[in-house]
Amino acid sequence: MANIHFHPNHDLLSRYANGELDSASSILISAHLEFCPHCRQKIAAIEAKQARILESSESATLTPSLSAMMLEIMAHEPAETIIEEVTDCELTMEDKTYPLPSVLQRHNDKIGPWSRLPGNIKRAQVEVSGDSKMNFIYMDSDSSLPEHTHQGQEITLVLAGEFYDESGTYKPGDFIVQTDEHTHLPRTREGQDCLCLTLLNAPLHFTSGLATLLNPFSQLFFRR
Known part of the structure; x- marks a missing residue:
């Protein structure tokens, strides 16, 4: 929604993305994200950065040939889609x-x-x-x-x-x-x-x- 002027700060969003918040705070931020494309983009950027760091860390521990094979698998392996039934309430x-x-x-x-x-x-x-x-x-x-x-x-x-x-x-x-x-x-x-x-x-x-x-x-x- 374009009229949203008040958002969680970067620290709260980072802790949410890292799974470091208590369940109550996570519920509140999840509900905010339903309204706010701006914060959804921020969460996506934080998660993408975390994925790059993890990929870099894992690649550093692999031999060059094994690292190349893992990157090839990750590039072509389709992501699993999980569909949950939501009841309107x-x-x-x-x-x-x-x-x-x-x-x-x-x-x-x-x-x-x-x-x-x-x-x-x-x-x-x-x-x-x-x-x-x-x-x-x-x-x-x-x-x-x-x-x-x-x-x-x-x-x-x-x-x-x-x-x-x-x-x-x-x-x-x-x-x-x-x-x-x-x-x-x-x-x-x-x-x-x-x-x-x-x-x-x-x-x-x-x-x-x-x-x-x-x-x-x-x-x-x-x-x-």
């Missing part, structure tokens, strides 16, 4: 439906029921391994999450609709990373809702007005 929110990212379509049984949060926000937990917490977050029209910062890292992937904060407007495919250096107030405009997939490795910390009274209950955003 959707999230239903009141009278609206949203397609699930392909990476989650075979694991829709890991998605919990929807619950309400402050600011006319709804949340459905996604069961993932590790200590980080993954959630679908639905912001209805003209809604907002109380202003907050982060005790750790929060990654948000916009799946449908849009939201905005002090730093900009975020649309489908945008991959937004927030840390304890950021304070923001996410909200939607009148007539515009938003569905996101988020990953937290620590609770939120509310920073403004009466919302600070919620801090003793911030585990609501971080519980299983």
Whole structure:
């Protein structure tokens, strides 16, 4: 999508390509890649570079004749094609439906029921391994999450609709990373809702007005 302005950085993409990320982070990047041809090209370039390095390393340990034979086989051997059946799955929110990212379509049984949060926000937990917490977050029209910062890292992937904060407007495919250096107030405009997939490795910390009274209950955003 041409309107994607926020992407995983090169380090995250490299670790994803190398299989070094935890499963939850990999799910989020896989979902972003469904939207983003720019990052798909970056992943392809990283993998091609890795293949050249591996080929060079292996060739250096082979005799010249064996090396030539291996290169000939690699040049003519057709790549194996693996086809997996994917079942179309959707999230239903009141009278609206949203397609699930392909990476989650075979694991829709890991998605919990929807619950309400402050600011006319709804949340459905996604069961993932590790200590980080993954959630679908639905912001209805003209809604907002109380202003907050982060005790750790929060990654948000916009799946449908849009939201905005002090730093900009975020649309489908945008991959937004927030840390304890950021304070923001996410909200939607009148007539515009938003569905996101988020990953937290620590609770939120509310920073403004009466919302600070919620801090003793911030585990609501971080519980299983």
